[in-house]
Amino acid sequence: MNERLTINALGPLIGARVSDLDLTRPLSDSQFEQLYHALIRHQVLFFRDQPVTPAQQRALASRFGDLHIHPIYPHADDVAEIIVLDTHNDNPPDNDTWHTDVTFIATPPAVAILAAKQLPEIGGDTLWVSGIAAYDALSAPLKTLLSGLQAEHDFTRSFPGDKHHGSEAEYTRWQSAVAHNPPLLHPVVRTHPVSGKQALFVNEGFTTRIVELNQKESDALLAFLFAHMTKPEFQVRWGWQENDVAIWDNRVTQHYANADYLPARRIMHRATVIGDKPFYRA
Numbered sequence: 001m002n003e004r005l006t007i008n009a010l011g012p013l014i015g016a017r018v019s020d021l022d023l024t025r026p027l028s029d030s031q032f033e034q035l036y037h038a039l040i041r042h043q044v045l046f047f048r049d050q051p052v053t054p055a056q057q058r059a060l061a062s063r064f065g066d067l068h069i070h071p072i073y074p075h076a077d078d079v080a081e082i083i084v085l086d087t088h089n090d091n092p093p094d095n096d097t098w099h100t101d102v103t104f105i106a107t108p109p110a111v112a113i114l115a116a117k118q119l120p121e122i123g124g125d126t127l128w129v130s131g132i133a134a135y136d137a138l139s140a141p142l143k144t145l146l147s148g149l150q151a152e153h154d155f156t157r158s159f160p161g162d163k164h165h166g167s168e169a170e171y172t173r174w175q176s177a178v179a180h181n182p183p184l185l186h187p188v189v190r191t192h193p194v195s196g197k198q199a200l201f202v203n204e205g206f207t208t209r210i211v212e213l214n215q216k217e218s219d220a221l222l223a224f225l226f227a228h229m230t231k232p233e234f235q236v237r238w239g240w241q242e243n244d245v246a247i248w249d250n251r252v253t254q255h256y257a258n259a260d261y262l263p264a265r266r267i268m269h270r271a272t273v274i275g276d277k278p279f280y281r282a
Contacts, residue, residue, distance in 0.1 A: 014130040015236030016042035023050040044248035051243045054079035061271035064111045068272040071177035088265040096259035099205025104155035109250040110275030116240045120264030131199035131252045134229040149188040153206040155181040187280040199252035
């Protein structure tokens with residue numbers, strides 16, 4: 001049986017569409033190896049017509065490693081590892097900012113898998129950017145400056161307390177999440193543990209300051225990096241169809257969920273694979 005995947009790049013720097021693969025079925029070792037190497041190369045992969053159940057999505061994600069259970073977001077029935085992102089007028093989106101998922105933990109996710117379950121009639125695209133491409137485009141002196149710096153990542157930057165007062169149980173859950181996720185440091189430039197490539201590893205969702213700089217210097221440099229990373233030439237944009245799946249390398253990308261669809265409803269399921277401790281190696 002031919003298990004060769006068809007992989008078509010969507011741009012020169014990031015993104016590819018994969019076909020000839022059924023994600024509702026267990027992958028063979030050959031299929032998974034091809035998928036893994038394509039992910040390292042293209043950073044985000046897209047699949048059409050993949051009606052995966054939460055259990056199937058969990059099984060697929062588990063091929064990449066252990067799964068993270070989010071401290072705030074609700075999860076699918078009986079599958080705690082699958083986050084349910086159900087956004088509408090009464091629960092507006094909070095992911096319409098450029099971010100890398102869960103960088104507030106010591107071992108931020110390596111991989112994430114997002115499945116489209118219910119979509120607005122129009123709108124609701126997601127964009128990804130390559131931190132590798134953004135780093136490569138910097139001047140040599142700026143790369144030298146960034147190479148030894150560390151940045152603070154703070155859970156409360158994207159999950160402030162005033163957004164989690166809907167009920168006493170919700171606020172208690174938020175307080176517990178804050179207590180278990182104090183601010184921590186990651187390198188501003190991260191070395192990919194597989195490819196060895198360097199990538200910018202700061203994001204507007206969770207990064208608060210560069211600790212070696214004073215506040216004004218940190219604010220100015222982060223503002224530049226946030227703007228620089230989101231240049232169109234580093235991006236790929238995906239127009240979702242129901243049952244689409246995206247898999248991305250969370251170590252070297254950021255993404256933005258376009259919130260242009262309200263008051264319509266959008267339901268997505270996400271699995272998140274725990275990664276390793278970020279490091280920089282020249």
